[in-house]
Structure formats: C-alpha cells, structure tokens
Amino acid sequence: MNIKVKLFGVLADELQRQEVTMNNISDVRSLEKQLLDFHPVFNRVHCRIAVNRKLVTDNMVLHSSDEVAVMPPFSGG
Amino acid sequence: MSTLDFFRYQRQLKLEDFGALGQERLHHARVLIIGVGGLGCPAAIYLTAAGVGNVGLLDGDRVELTNLHRQVLFDESDIGQSKAQVAQSKLSQKNSQVNILAHDEWLTTENAASVIVDYDVVLDCSDNLPTRYLISDVCRLLGKPLVYGALHRYQGQLAVFNVSNSGNPAVTYRCLFPESVENSVIPSCNDAGVLGVLPGTIGTLQANEAIKLITGNGDVLSGKLWVIDLRTLETDTITLSFDTESNAAAPQDLFQLRLKHYALPCLSVAPVSEMTLNQVGGRNWIVVDVREEYEGPVPDINAVPVVRLPFDELRKRRTLLPPDAKLLVACQSGLRSKVAARILKEELGYEEVFSLKGGWNAIHS
Numbered sequence: 001m002n003i004k005v006k007l008f009g010v011l012a013d014e015l016q017r018q019e020v021t022m023n024n025i026s027d028v029r030s031l032e033k034q035l036l037d038f039h040p041v042f043n044r045v046h047c048r049i050a051v052n053r054k055l056v057t058d059n060m061v062l063h064s065s066d067e068v069a070v071m072p073p074f075s076g077g
Numbered sequence: 078m079s080t081l082d083f084f085r086y087q088r089q090l091k092l093e094d095f096g097a098l099g100q101e102r103l104h105h106a107r108v109l110i111i112g113v114g115g116l117g118c119p120a121a122i123y124l125t126a127a128g129v130g131n132v133g134l135l136d137g138d139r140v141e142l143t144n145l146h147r148q149v150l151f152d153e154s155d156i157g158q159s160k161a162q163v164a165q166s167k168l169s170q171k172n173s174q175v176n177i178l179a180h181d182e183w184l185t186t187e188n189a190a191s192v193i194v195d196y197d198v199v200l201d202c203s204d205n206l207p208t209r210y211l212i213s214d215v216c217r218l219l220g221k222p223l224v225y226g227a228l229h230r231y232q233g234q235l236a237v238f239n240v241s242n243s244g245n246p247a248v249t250y251r252c253l254f255p256e257s258v259e260n261s262v263i264p265s266c267n268d269a270g271v272l273g274v275l276p277g278t279i280g281t282l283q284a285n286e287a288i289k290l291i292t293g294n295g296d297v298l299s300g301k302l303w304v305i306d307l308r309t310l311e312t313d314t315i316t317l318s319f320d321t322e323s324n325a326a327a328p329q330d331l332f333q334l335r336l337k338h339y340a341l342p343c344l345s346v347a348p349v350s351e352m353t354l355n356q357v358g359g360r361n362w363i364v365v366d367v368r369e370e371y372e373g374p375v376p377d378i379n380a381v382p383v384v385r386l387p388f389d390e391l392r393k394r395r396t397l398l399p400p401d402a403k404l405l406v407a408c409q410s411g412l413r414s415k416v417a418a419r420i421l422k423e424e425l426g427y428e429e430v431f432s433l434k435g436g437w438n439a440i441h442s
Contacts, residue, residue: 009229046257073254076228077204
C-alpha cells in the first residue's frame with residue numbers, strides 16, 4: 001500500500017519537498033523503517049509521526065486514506 | 078479599577094466574556110517571558126498593552142543588527158545593549174501601570190527554579206532545544222503552565238504544556254519530543270533563516286494563549302500542537318498524549334534538575350572549541366568530514382588528510398581514526414560538526430577534538 005507522508009521543518013528542507021509517497025507500507029513500524037532507509041536525515045533527527053492528526057505512540061496499522069505527517073522539533077525563536 | 082484604566086482598557090472590557098473580571102485577573106497575573114527575541118518581543122508588547130500586572134523578561138543577550146528585522150522592540154540605537162533592559166524601558170513607556178522586571182541573565186540549572194517560581198505562566202520564547210528542555214522540566218516540577226512557541230524558516234509551532242485536560246495527565250514538551258542527542262543538529266533562526274512576520278505571528282499567539290489561561294476565557298491549546306506554514310497558511314492541529322517513558326528521562330525533583338547537564342549554549346564552558354583550517358598543522362592531524370556522501374565530495378586540502386565519516390557512523394567506524402589523532406571535525410555549516418566533536422571527545426575518548434568554524438561553507442565563500 002502507498003502512503004503519502006507530509007514533511008515538516010528540517011525534513012522538508014533536506015528532502016526539498018513537502019510530501020513523499022512511500023510504497024509497501026502496512027503499519028507505522030514499516031513506515032519508520034522505510035523512512036530511515038529513504039534518507040539519512042531521518043537518522044539524524046528524532047522526529048514524531050502523526051496519523052490522522054494524532055501523535056503516534058504505539059505501532060498501528062495504516063490505511064491508504066490515512067493522513068500521515070512526520071514532525072521534527074523546531075528550535076528557532 | 079480607576080477611571081483612567083476604564084478608558085485605557087475600554088475596548089477589551091466591552092467583550093462580554095472578558096469584561097472587568099478578565100481585566101482584574103490580568104492585573105493580578107505574573108507572566109515570565111524567557112527569550113526576548115523574535116517570539117518574546119511581540120508577546121511582551123501585547124501582554125503589556127493588555128494590562129498583565131507583572132511581566133518578567135529573561136534574556137542574557139545583547140541587541141545585534143541582525144535581530145532588528147524580527148525583534149520589533151529594538152531600534153538601531155539599542156545595538157550592543159541588554160535585550161531585557163531595553164525591552165523593560167520601552168514596555169514601561171507603553172504601559173506605566175505594568176510592573177516590568179528585567180532578568181538580564183541566561184536561564185541555567187542554577188537560576189531556573191528560583192526565577193520561574195515567582196510567576197503564574199511561563200512563555201518559552203527561547204531559541205535552542207537544551208533551554209526548551211530546561212524550561213519544560215522546571216515548569217513541570219513547579220506546576221507552571223507553559224506556553225511554547227518555536228520556529229523553522231516559514232513554519233511555526235504553538236502548544237500549551239503542563240495544563241491538564243479533563244482529568245488526563247498534563248502533556249509536557251517531552252511527550253512531544255523526547256530528549257535526543259541527535260536533535261542538537263536542528264538549526265536555529267540564525268542558521269536556517271526566518272522572515273520577521275513568523276515570530277510576530279507565533280509570539281502574538283503565545284500572548285493570546287497566556288491571556289486565555291489567565292482569564293479562563295476560550296479554549297486553551299493544551300494537549301495539542303498547532304503548526305502553521307506561512308507560505309501557504311496551511312495549519313495542522315495534532316493531538317498529543319502523556320508519555321510516561323519520555324517523562325521518566327526528566328529530572329524528578331529540583332535537586333536532580335540542578336545536577337542535570339542540559340548542554341545549554343550560553344554556558345561558557347563550551348565542550349567543543351572551534352578552529353579554522355589555517356590553524357591546523359603538524360603531525361597526527363586528521364580532518365573528519367561528517368557529512369553524508371550525497372552532500373558533496375570531500376574537499377581536497379593540502380597537507381592534512383581528510384576522512385569521510387558520516388555522523389551516523391561515528392560510533393560504528395571509529396577505527397578509521399587512530400586513537401592518538403588530533404581531529405578537526407567538519408560539516409557543511411559548522412553545526413553538526415560540534416555535536417560530532419562532542420561525541421568523539423566525551424564518548425569515544427579522543428583528547429584533541431575541534432570543530433571547523435563555519436563548516437565547509439566558510440572555506441568556499
């Protein structure tokens with residue numbers, strides 16, 4: 001299943017886009033694993049995943065209609 | 078309320094759910110603004126104008142020319158002066174009824190609790206992650222509502238922490254972002270750039286959340302993270318929940334807090350010294366390029382060998398670096414290299430480790 005992932009902050013900067021589509025995703029763990037392989041910024045920055053505007057704490061099954069976002073910390077002030 | 082006050086605040090007194098009671102509550106409130114920069118300036122202006130009785134301003138920094146495009150309390154003639162003191166003097170002119178206290182110092186584990194304890198609401202308007210963790214931890218231990226604002230280029234985050242929602246445990250900053258050494262590479266406004274209206278927007282909304290907390294009107298953004306992108310005006314509201322594991326890493330009392338190492342950038346005992354390429358010479362020197370392959374080829378430097386060792390592989394492939402080597406760590410901008418240098422020094426035991434000042438950017442320009 002393909003999942004569209006919305007990117008924020010330093011992630012969008014490094015990937016030079018606001019959204020990526022990841023293939024063969026079944027759940028949050030498989031998404032995390034694929035993101036780590038997809039680009040080194042996901043190794044360098046400890047970011048959080050939100051599904052349908054709710055921060056994910058445990059693994060959960062994903063559906064193609066889910067709204068998925070990856071949020072890094074912002075530090076500026 | 079005096080007649081003068083009645084006229085001064087008439088337009089907000091007219092709001093039925095705010096009224097005289099709201100004004101009275103603001104008058105008795107004590108709000109601390111930590112960081113009088115891009116976020117802190119607009120927050121302080123609106124809270125002072127609205128009649129918050131006591132406004133504390135904490136910042137150890139001095140005004141610089143590069144601050145003026147977004148730190149709207151400061152003028153050209155203020156350059157070089159204390160931000161907290163200049164802001165105090167300007168805000169006193171705006172509203173002489175408000176007691177404005179300048180804390181011309183950086184927030185540290187030594188002073189944090191003794192400053193914060195005197196306030197009812199705290200605004201995190203700081204510009205670095207270690208300070209954000211320190212603020213969050215002190216506010217949680219002292220039970221102070223924390224209004225958080227943070228920026229990245231065109232995007233802003235806003236949240237209210239330490240306020241319980243319908244009986245659920247109060248969410249903290251650590252529930253959103255657990256502490257992690259890797260995140261020291263997150264750039265600040267100085268490094269990433271920022272348009273002045275972004276801190277203007279987020280700082281103003283921090284003042285709005287503080288007013289809601291104090292007066293009890295409206296829905297406070299507790300347990301939620303609100304994000305805006307000023308390029309599209311798209312917003313997202315993400316629901317957060319209490320995370321026991323992330324909060325277990327926080328100090329559990331004020332004594333533990335004083336002993337914790339937060340890697341605050343203001344502390345003069347910076348663990349990593351910076352160097353330029355010209356200062357490197359002699360035997361045993363190695364330049365360590367911690368960038369990833371895709372970030373570009375390793376620059377060719379005469380006389381000093383350069384080893385590519387991407388940040389994530391430092392621990393795994395340390396054998397590339399002889400134990401007696403003197404290391405100059407380099408990345409693109411000089412930020413990631415500082416974190417890498419700290420790891421090489423503190424964790425991996427290399428004695429002489431320096432960070433390339435300004436990174437490869439400084440060499441090429």
